[in-house]
Amino acid sequence: MIDFQHVLDTIHQTAQKTDDRGKIADYIPELAKVDKNKFGIHLVNMNQENFSAGDSNERFSIQSISKVFTLTMALGLIGEKLWTRVDVEPSGDPFNHLSLLEFEKGIPRNPFINPGAIVVADVLISHLKNPKDEFLAFVRNIADDETIDYDSTVAASEKQTGFHNYAAANLLKSFKNLENDVETVLDFYFHQCSLTMSCAQLANTFYLYINNGRCRRKNTHLTSGQVKRINALMLTCGFYDEAGEFAFEVGLPGKSGVGGGIVALHPNKFCVATWSPGLNEKGNSKLGMLALEKLTTETELSIF
Numbered sequence: 448m449i450d451f452q453h454v455l456d457t458i459h460q461t462a463q464k465t466d467d468r469g470k471i472a473d474y475i476p477e478l479a480k481v482d483k484n485k486f487g488i489h490l491v492n493m494n495q496e497n498f499s500a501g502d503s504n505e506r507f508s509i510q511s512i513s514k515v516f517t518l519t520m521a522l523g524l525i526g527e528k529l530w531t532r533v534d535v536e537p538s539g540d541p542f543n544h545l546s547l548l549e550f551e552k553g554i555p556r557n558p559f560i561n562p563g564a565i566v567v568a569d570v571l572i573s574h575l576k577n578p579k580d581e582f583l584a585f586v587r588n589i590a591d592d593e594t595i596d597y598d599s600t601v602a603a604s605e606k607q608t609g610f611h612n613y614a615a616a617n618l619l620k621s622f623k624n625l626e627n628d629v630e631t632v633l634d635f636y637f638h639q640c641s642l643t644m645s646c647a648q649l650a651n652t653f654y655l656y657i658n659n660g661r662c663r664r665k666n667t668h669l670t671s672g673q674v675k676r677i678n679a680l681m682l683t684c685g686f687y688d689e690a691g692e693f694a695f696e697v698g699l700p701g702k703s704g705v706g707g708g709i710v711a712l713h714p715n716k717f718c719v720a721t722w723s724p725g726l727n728e729k730g731n732s733k734l735g736m737l738a739l740e741k742l743t744t745e746t747e748l749s750i751f
């Protein structure tokens with residue numbers, strides 16, 4: 448039996464002693480206000496036993512981690528048709544790069560780079576009556592937590608500086624891969640990214656991806672084939688141009704966000720979320736990556 452609590456405590460102690468914590472994302476001004484010394488880690492296993500250390504109950508901006516939830520909802524709504532509008536290949540590029548999008552005629556490489564996530568947001572808007580409300584209700588349902596909410600200050604802050612995302616949405620529109628107007632789609636996208644959740648909430652929300660598509664409320668949201676697709680995309684595309692490094696060092700599917708969160712999972716075994724706001728040069732949480740590498744090395748629980 449692995450003593451997860453002991454492993455998390457050791458990881459937390461190492462994190463506390465680490466000075467080089469990377470750099471906080473400041474291109475969204477609201478994110479720059481967060482204390483760089485925060486560190487949280489939370490793990491939930493298949494039996495729904497919870498283990499945590501550090502600031503694991505403090506909420507932060509989940510940013511791109513939300514792309515896993517929009518993808519889940521879109522797959523549930525339109526199934527395999529989604530792949531006619533967004534591809535499933537790693538990009539090897541940073542999350543906000545646009546050059547491939549032009550080159551590949553408006554079909555984003557995958558649903559986790561920004562242009563791909565903007566297409567997924569467009570799908571949700573086309574299929575939902577009240578997209579922001581229904582998406583929030585969906586996340587609360589899979590999380591089994593009615594307190595999760597958007598942070599409208601963060602959404603507004605990103606809107607003010609979201610020139611790259613406006614460029615991406617306009618390019619998608621010009622290639623006829625956006626059904627709704629740019630403003631509506633980006634308003635939804637900035638809100639999904641502004642969701643605030645703690646490591647404990649994230650780990651428990653990701654439970655459905657280790658449990659064959661069945662969430663904590665015992666509702667089935669995905670077929671096992673769809674879970675396979677989402678987990679495969681997290682492994683190959685979840686960390687942008689650092690996806691190879693994450694698979695190499697950690698060996699788990701996962702997803703990062705520029706708020707400093709990372710969620711990773713081992714199907715049928717556990718989900719784990721970390722939060723440390725300082726990012727490395729590739730835009731992924733510096734201490735989060737180190738913590739997860741330590742977790743899978745010490746427990747010998749990678750998918751490989």
Ligand code: DON
Nearest residue numbers: 510511542640703704705730
């Ligand atoms: O679109 C953006 O730039 C942000 N809302 C999300 C970026 C992000 O989290 C990338 N992930 N590491």
